[in-house]
Amino acid sequence: xxxxxxxxxxxxxxxxxxxxxxxxxxxxxxxxxxxxxxxxxxxxxxxxxxxxxxxxxxxxxxxxxxxxxxxxxxxxxxxxxxxxxxxxxxxxxxxxxxxxxxxxxxxxxxxxxxxxxxxxxxxxxxxxxxxxxxxxxxxxxxxxxxxxxxxxxxxxxxxxxxxxxxxxxxxxxxxxxxxxxxxxxxxxxxxxxxxxxxxxxxxxxxxxxxxxxxxxxxxxxxxxxxxxxxxxxxxxxxxxxxxxxxxxxxxxxxxxxxxxxxxxxxxxxxxxxxxxxxxxxxxxxxxxxxxxxxxxxxxxxxxxxxxxxxxxxxxxxxxxxxxxxxxxxxxxxxxxxxxxx
Numbered sequence: 001x002x003x004x005x006x007x008x009x010x011x012x013x014x015x016x017x018x019x020x021x022x023x024x025x026x027x028x029x030x031x032x033x034x035x036x037x038x039x040x041x042x043x044x045x046x047x048x049x050x051x052x053x054x055x056x057x058x059x060x061x062x063x064x065x066x067x068x069x070x071x072x073x074x075x076x077x078x079x080x081x082x083x084x085x086x087x088x089x090x091x092x093x094x095x096x097x098x099x100x101x102x103x104x105x106x107x108x109x110x111x112x113x114x115x116x117x118x119x120x121x122x123x124x125x126x127x128x129x130x131x132x133x134x135x136x137x138x139x140x141x142x143x144x145x146x147x148x149x150x151x152x153x154x155x156x157x158x159x160x161x162x163x164x165x166x167x168x169x170x171x172x173x174x175x176x177x178x179x180x181x182x183x184x185x186x187x188x189x190x191x192x193x194x195x196x197x198x199x200x201x202x203x204x205x206x207x208x209x210x211x212x213x214x215x216x217x218x219x220x221x222x223x224x225x226x227x228x229x230x231x232x233x234x235x236x237x238x239x240x241x242x243x244x245x246x247x248x249x250x251x252x253x254x255x256x257x258x259x260x261x262x263x264x265x266x267x268x269x270x271x272x273x274x275x276x277x278x279x280x281x282x283x284x285x286x287x288x289x290x291x292x293x294x295x296x297x298x299x300x301x302x303x304x305x306x307x308x309x310x311x312x313x314x315x316x317x318x319x320x321x322x323x324x325x326x327x328x329x330x331x332x333x334x335x336x337x338x339x340x341x
Contacts, residue, residue, distance in 0.1 A: 001282070005026060019068065035049065036136045116157070122162065142193060184302075192220075215251070244258050246258075323337055
C-alpha cells in the first residue's frame with residue numbers, strides 16, 4: 001500500500017510485532033497509555049495509574065529501546081488531562097521526564113484530539129501529534145448540521161506556536177466502509193458523515209465502499225490527503241485504522257466489529273486500500289475501478305464509477321463506448337464519473 005510507519009494503539013505492542021517491524025523496515029511510534037488519572041470508563045486504567053504509570057513506562061522503554069524500528073515514544077492518547085490546563089501539563093511533563101531518564105535518543109509525544117496551541121499541554125512533548133484536529137473536525141459542508149466539537153484545521157496555528165517542533169497527523173480519517181458493499185445514492189462531495197440511507201444501511205448494518213463516508217468526527221482519505229498537501233511542513237499521517245477490529249462499531253453499535261479498517265477482519269483489502277496506494281506510491285502504475293461491473297438490477301439507473309489511480313488521468317469505457325477522459329485537478333485524488341447509467 002505504500003506504508004512506511006506504524007503507530008501502535010494504545011498499549012505496549014507484542015515483542016513479536018516489533019521484531020517484524022525491525023526486519024521489514026517499518027518506523028514505529030511506540031505508545032503506552034490510553035488513560036491517565038482521568039477515566040474514560042469506570043473500570044479502566046485510571047484506577048491504578050497513580051501506582052503503576054512509572055513502572056509500566058520504564059518497563060516498556062527498557063524492553064523496547066533496542067528495537068531500531070522504534071523512532072518515538074508516545075505516553076498518551078486523547079487523555080482527559082488535555083482539559084485540565086496546568087495540572088494536566090504537569091503530569092505530561094512528568095511522563096516526558098521519565099522517558100528521557102530511560103532514553104535520551106528518541107523524541108516524546110502524546111496524541112491530542114482537544115489541546116490547542118495556546119494551552120500548556122502541547123509544550124510538554126518533543127513532537128506535536130494531532131488526532132483529527134489537523135484536517136479539522138466536522139469542518140466540511142456535509143457535516144454542518146452535526147452536533148459536537150467543531151474544529152477548523154489547526155496545522156497552521158500549531159506550526160506558528162511551535163515552529164521548531166515536528167508536527168504529525170497521529171490519527172486521521174476514521175472512514176467507514178464494508179468491503180464489497182455499494183449503496184446508492186452516492187455523496188457528491190469528497191467527504192461526508194455516514195447517515196442512514198446515505199452511505200449506511202441500518203438494516204444490514206453495512207456501509208458503502210465508495211470510500212467517501214466517515215464517522216461524525218472523521219474525514220475521508222481524500223480530505224486528509226488535501227490537508228497534508230496544503231501543509232507540507234506536516235511530517236505525515238497515521239490512518240485510523242489499518243485493520244478492522246472487534247469493538248467500536250460506530251455508529252451501528254449492535255454490530256460486532258469496527259468499520260474503520262483499510263483491510264477487513266478476514267485480511268482482504270477494501271477499495272480504500274487502492275486509494276492510499278495510488279497516493280502513497282505515485283511511481284507504481286496502477287488503476288482500481290469501483291464498484292463492480294455487473295449490475296443487472298440497476299439497468300437504466302445511475303451508478304457512479306470512481307477510479308483510484310497513480311496516473312494523472314484516465315478514460316472510462318462502458319460497453320465499448322467512451323464516457324470521456326478525466327484528469328486530476330489540484331488536491332483531487334480520485335477520478336469520478338458520477339452520471340454513468
